[in-house]
Amino acid sequence: MVEVFxxxxxxxxxxxxxxxxxxxxxxxxxxxxxxxxCDKVLRIEGPEVSPQSVVGILKDYGYKCQPLE
Structure with missing residues (x-):
């Protein structure tokens, strides 16, 4: 699974x-x-990637993050 943000x-x-x-x-x-x-892309590849978790972790550190389609 690959998720891009x-x-x-x-x-x-x-x-x-x-x-x-x-x-x-x-x-x-x-x-x-x-x-x-230009989108300062974060790419995560792994067996189980929860986009909501990733967004929450970055938000906890003061960053904005949203999944790209």
Missing amino acids: KTNVEDPAQAAKLVGLLQKHITNSSVNFDLED
């Missing part, structure tokens, strides 16, 4: 911190940001 994360250091955090919550997953994309 539009975010407002711009800082590479913060993106790296969020990748680690998301990988702890979503086990057996591959998580990365494309901060060069």
Whole structure:
């Protein structure tokens, strides 16, 4: 399963911190940001990815996140 999200994360250091955090919550997953994309894309690939959980985790850290279609 692959989920792609539009975010407002711009800082590479913060993106790296969020990748680690998301990988702890979503086990057996591959998580990365494309901060060069205009949508600051977050891509998560794993067996079980809950878009609502991802949105909630980023919101808890003060970031906006919404699934891309």
